[in-house]
Amino acid sequence: MTDNGTNRTDRTDRHNRSDRHTGDHARHRTTDPDLRRALRRETAGTLALLADEEDFTAMRQYETFAFDDHARYLDHVEDLLHTLTTHGGHTTVALFDPEDYADYCADTALDPDHPTSRARYTAERAATGPRVTYTGQPLATLVPTLIDTAVRRATWEYATMLLAETGPCADCGQDIGRASFDRASQLLLRLLDAAGPGTHHLVCSVPADDEQLIATLHVTRDTTGPARIDSAEGAEFVTVLAAGIALHSPGGLVLRTTTPGARDRLHGWRLHAGRLHPLTEAEVFDAYCTDARTGEPIAPEPHVDYRPGFPLAPPHDETHPH
Incomplete structure (x- = not known):
């Protein structure tokens, strides 16, 4: 039998409809846990770290802060970071500053003794502050890097402020x-x-x-x-x-x-x-x-x-x- 253009078109349409039908069934077979895991891989997270003992001690004044030992706290932080990476998420780590946090809560009328307030502070401050991407490195490597990043940022901001305050030259008017x-x-x-x-x-x-x-x-x-x-x-x-x-x-x-x-x-x-x-x-x-x-x-x-x-x-x- 001779295959004319109409017959070729009909077969192509049937093939495309079959592919779409098969694809629909494949998507329907994807389970809800699979979808949640896929979504988790596309969700970025941020953890604010109490890097030193002094900052950790300052946070213990809040009853909702669950930890009472800094070393144990750091162990749990490392386990959480490892878990997030294992699940394929992108995680950044920032420094948690208790004094800045208290000021932030006062300015925004938030209760500082509430986990939601700490989470909101972490999200807003880490969006623009110093942070390090977690790629599986141990805390012994990550913490010094994070502190160095914070010091560099503070130095740059202070030097920028000094330059802005110099004003114009009294003789030539140049900035x-x-x-x-x-x-x-x-x-x-x-x-x-x-x-x-x-x-x-x-x-x-x-x-x-x-x-x-x-x-x-x-x-x-x-x-x-x-x-x-x-x-x-x-x-x-x-x-x-x-x-x-x-x-x-x-x-x-x-x-x-x-x-x-x-x-x-x-x-x-x-x-x-x-x-x-x-x-x-x-x-x-x-x-x-x-x-x-x-x-x-x-x-x-x-x-x-x-x-x-x-x-x-x-x-x-x-x-x-x-």
Whole structure:
């Protein structure tokens, strides 16, 4: 029998209807528990952690807070995180701040001695605050990472506030904070350009009022192409350096470079008048081999060369932002 176009169309329609019918039966066979598990895998969760004993003790004033031992609390936290990951959920961990929580409840007229209030605080604060994605790492790794993330966020926010408060230059009217940020960005790019290829670890330290602002930055640069910088880390680093420039703070910057098959190289600079002035080899050695708290000497690291800071090309704007 000859197969004309009409017959082919009829068979195709019947085949499509059969597929749809089979698919409908397959969906009907999916059980409610299966559907709940599928939905759980698409639901993100957040846990706010009482990382230290002092914060944990502060929460024990609430009768609805079920725990009385910090170590046992942390064990249950780790078990819960592991369970959430096993079920395929995406979970982030934030820090729970009891003082901030009390203020939050007072501002929102919530009862602080209620689990729902703690859950609401966790959801709202963790949405914009520092947090770490849980990927199965032990708490011994997660907690220091989370605390470091929180400290970095607080440092960045404080440095940003300092820049915003500097106001305009009395002589030229230029915004000091913005000009200082631009200068800091230029200095960082010139430093990385001069440092060449390798894995670079930078630390910037700037005194500001009664605080010591410290920012770190990890950068990788191949023999070809630009340096690869994490955008968040880069913004934090530049903001702290900019705060030092804007406030005329006597800050410092150190650079450690690692390249395959070679000894690590350590360089250092002194921040003065909006410029990074190279330290001598002896000054770099003293900076790395002296305990900052006690002033006692520290043994130099093996397989490390202590070198002077290298000169940096000046920024385009030679005038100080003040």
